[in-house]
Amino acid sequence: MKRKFVKRLMASALIGSMALGLVACSGGDNDKETSDDSGKIVLNVINYHVGTDYAADYYSYLFEEFQKTEAGKNVEFNFEEIPTTDAYNQKIKLLISSGDLPDIVFNGGNNITELAAKSGKVADLTPYFDEDPEWKALFDDTSLEFNTVDGKIYGVPVSKEISYIYYNKELFEKAGIEAPETAFASWDEFFEVCDQLKAKGITPLGMDTADSGWLTNLWMSALIGTNGEAGNEWMNTMYPTDFNTPEVEAAAEKIQTMFKEYTTADAVGGKYDPMATHFFNGEVAMFPNGPWMIPDFQEPEKAPEGFYDKVGIMLMPGNGMEMVPTPGDMVGATEEEKIEAAVAFLKFETSPENQIKALEMTGLQPVSNDLEIPDTLTESDPLMAQVLEIQNKAEVTYGQNQAYWYQNTIDTFSTELPELAYGNITPKEFCEKLTESAAKNQE
Numbered sequence: 001m002k003r004k005f006v007k008r009l010m011a012s013a014l015i016g017s018m019a020l021g022l023v024a025c026s027g028g029d030n031d032k033e034t035s036d037d038s039g040k041i042v043l044n045v046i047n048y049h050v051g052t053d054y055a056a057d058y059y060s061y062l063f064e065e066f067q068k069t070e071a072g073k074n075v076e077f078n079f080e081e082i083p084t085t086d087a088y089n090q091k092i093k094l095l096i097s098s099g100d101l102p103d104i105v106f107n108g109g110n111n112i113t114e115l116a117a118k119s120g121k122v123a124d125l126t127p128y129f130d131e132d133p134e135w136k137a138l139f140d141d142t143s144l145e146f147n148t149v150d151g152k153i154y155g156v157p158v159s160k161e162i163s164y165i166y167y168n169k170e171l172f173e174k175a176g177i178e179a180p181e182t183a184f185a186s187w188d189e190f191f192e193v194c195d196q197l198k199a200k201g202i203t204p205l206g207m208d209t210a211d212s213g214w215l216t217n218l219w220m221s222a223l224i225g226t227n228g229e230a231g232n233e234w235m236n237t238m239y240p241t242d243f244n245t246p247e248v249e250a251a252a253e254k255i256q257t258m259f260k261e262y263t264t265a266d267a268v269g270g271k272y273d274p275m276a277t278h279f280f281n282g283e284v285a286m287f288p289n290g291p292w293m294i295p296d297f298q299e300p301e302k303a304p305e306g307f308y309d310k311v312g313i314m315l316m317p318g319n320g321m322e323m324v325p326t327p328g329d330m331v332g333a334t335e336e337e338k339i340e341a342a343v344a345f346l347k348f349e350t351s352p353e354n355q356i357k358a359l360e361m362t363g364l365q366p367v368s369n370d371l372e373i374p375d376t377l378t379e380s381d382p383l384m385a386q387v388l389e390i391q392n393k394a395e396v397t398y399g400q401n402q403a404y405w406y407q408n409t410i411d412t413f414s415t416e417l418p419e420l421a422y423g424n425i426t427p428k429e430f431c432e433k434l435t436e437s438a439a440k441n442q443e
Contacts (some may be wrong), residue, residue: 040076041341043103043333048088050081052301054292058361062349069356071344085109086211093407096121101332104342107158110212110410111327111403117149123331124152128343136348138355138368146325146403155328156346159355159364161403163218163290163322163390169284169312175200182393183315187223190317194262197285206279206287207263209417210271212410216255216417217401218288218322223251225398226320235398239406241442243434252427259421260288268421280307288316291387313386321394324403326367359384370413405438412437 006059049059066072080102082088089108095101096112096119105122129144131137136144139157146153166376175197184190194204208215223433224247225235231247234240243249259268264278276296279287280303297308315321329349331342348354355366360377378385401410412434420430 009012029321040074041337042076042078043338043341043345044078044080044303045104046080046082046088046091046102046106047110048082048106051083052299053083054295055358055362055364058358058439061343061357061361062354066345069344069348071341072348075341075345076135083261086134089313092116101330103331103338104345105332107155107327107329109327109402110407112407113147113155113327113330114149115407116330117152117154121332122154122341123333123342125152125156125331125343126153126252129153131349138350138352140367140369143325143328147328155330156350157326157328157367158350159326159358161290161322161324161326162365162387162399163288163400164342164387164390165314165316166279166287166289166293167312167314168282168285168310170310171197171282172312175202175285179312180314182390183319184317187226187317198262203264203278203284204262204282204286205258206275207258207267208270208272208275209268209414209421211414212402213417214272214402215275215288217410218411219258220251220255221322221398221400222288222316222320223254224248225322226316226318226396227251232396232398235400236404237399238404239438239441240404241435241438243431243438244428245431248434249427249431252430255417256420256423256427256430259417260423262364267354268418276302280304282310283308287325290322291365291384294363294387295361308383311383313383315390315394319393319395321391321397322397322400323391323394323397327403329377363387406441408440409434409437 016407019245030401039172043358047059049055062078067075076095082091085108088106089110092105092108093112093115096116101116101121143157144153144158147153147157167179169179177193184193197204205219206215207219221235224231226232227247227250230245231251234245234247264270264275264284266274275284278284278294282304296302297311299405329346331339331346332344333339350367352368352371355364355368355371356374358364359366359373360381365387373388377388401413416425416430416433419425420427425433
């Protein structure tokens with residue numbers, strides 16, 4: 001689901017692996033062995049949290065600390081490193097169709113739970129939840145149902161996903177715009193502000209089309225999800241098949257206008273990373289994303305010094321906010337000993353302590369609702385504290401396409417966005433293509 005600013009740093013990834021004393025990835029027959037020469041259980045992991053990935057330090061911490069626990073003291077990790085979520089997702093989808101999955105299958109953002117479950121290559125985790133009621137109680141029913149296929153739980157959710165709008169306070173001030181306390185009252189007001197920004201020579205919005213069109217997906221999901229009861233119901237529907245509804249077509253029309261009038265010249269064909277750089281450099285005023293982006297605002301390799309203090313947060317127009325459960329991490333191991341070790345790691349990853357640790361280190365929102373948030377967070381990370389406050393003010397919540405649509409429909413969304421942006425197809429035709437793509441899953 002979520003998009004992060006990711007850049008491959010071979011040196012830091014290598015240092016991280018050396019520091020952890022992990023088993024090197026051989027790529028050969030040894031990858032399929034249950035244990036190494038020392039008798040330890042070897043868990044094969046494809047890891048995209050490497051280099052400058054937003055959660056690289058957090059996952060280094062998890063792997064290292066897990067091996068210090070009673071459940072993990074006899075476990076080694078055998079890593080294959082892939083530097084981006086897009087490359088990772090493509091690799092996992094390929095392995096689902098032909099190949100052996102890693103023993104721990106991380107959530108790469110896209111909802112591949114059903115695809116993986118129906119392939120028969122991931123473990124049914126229901127018995128492990130049932131055997132540990134205390135662990136199961138950390139998750140609400142919605143999050144577990146989201147990771148259930150045919151009555152069996154296959155994914156362990158590690159966070160909840162929310163998104164909203166980041167805005168550049170300096171650019172708003174330059175344009176003479178007073179930012180709303182919580183959100184613009186309507187989309188009409190939002191587009192009036194876009195016109196004001198444009199009149200001052202400021203590009204209003206960050207958008208993209210490539211690699212699933214993450215930013216544009218967030219704008220479109222919000223346009224649909226805040227468009228009355230019908231739009232909200234549609235945007236909260238799992239695996240929709242009819243995209244030719246008034247609300248979806250209206251959103252596609254607005255997206256077409258946004259590409260033509262309010263975004264950067266390289267948005268069409270653009271990927272997330274350079275679009276994020278535009279925001280970091282003060283070249284666009286508003287940027288949709290979630291709390292996992294906040295640590296980047298203080299990262300010298302990504303944002304200029306002092307950028308953190310220039311960023312404000314608001315909900316989508318009409319007090320709307322994406323809020324969905326996330327596809328969970330899965331277990332691809334087949335030997336019982338390795339399955340149990342993989343489940344032990346997932347329990348460690350989702351412990352209350354590590355949910356708080358993930359919030360502090362990465363901005364991932366806890367999947368549990370009743371965790372005690374440290375008071376120190378307000379002082380150390382006021383933007384993150386603001387996120388926790390503003391999400392309670394959302395009057396309308398909805399899903400988004402990477403969580404709720406069929407994978408091939410997400411792909412069609414991305415590939416057809418340039419055609420929509422350039423006016424080669426109408427909004428209605430764009431929605432027809434999405435409908436046709438979704439229908440293929442019913443055949």
